[in-house]
Amino acid sequence: MIGQAVRRLFTTEEYHRMMQNGVLTEDDRVELIEGEILEMSPIGSRHAACVKRLNRLLSRLVGARAIISVQDPIHLGARSEPQPDLALLQPRADFYVDAHPEPEDVLLVIEVSETSLDFDRATKIPLYAQVGIPAVWLVDLAGEGMQAYTQPTPNGYGEIRQLWRGQSVTLDAFADVSIPVTEILG
Secondary structure, eight states: OOOOOOOOOOOHHHHHHHHHTTSSOTTSOEEEETTEEEEOOOOOHHHHHHHHHHHHHHHHHHGGGSEEEESOOOOOBTTBBOOOSEEEEOOOTTTTOSSOOOGGGEEEEEEEESSOHHHIIIIIHHHHHHTTOSEEEEEETTTTEEEEEEEEETTEEEEEEEEETTOEEEOSSOTTOEEEHHHHHO
16 A cells, blocks of 8 residues: 655744754755745846845835845744845844844835746745735746735735836835836846
């Protein structure tokens, strides 16, 4: 008789222990999503350039009103710790030295997609909505546009805006900050 394989899901605590014990290292490009350790897509030059551009734009426009986190973990609960391309965090004097930011610390998550659009849209964005992250931008490099997600609910985001070159996106957390989509896409 052939037995059925059982999937072993991990907690964030187990995931951290794997890093502390060298099972996973800083060089491993992985994320913990819904208990699964998933390999992240390689970062191409276009993707890297977009992240750098966004980092510079947000640094200039937001300044000290938020902490800009680049490809760092966000603790979303017992089984998920994604590493979005960028996140705007509530300012804290300690820069989150004792623990990764939690959903209530996050003002905006930005995922830049060159090859991972379907995964980001179907898996990561609903996860961000479930934990109440107020805003997510999904930059679609291949499609030359982006989506802005707001109004999180347990079932997804209540508002999704498609934006293209020639339009601008405004930060919900800072109404005075508006960025042309062309500047994001390059």
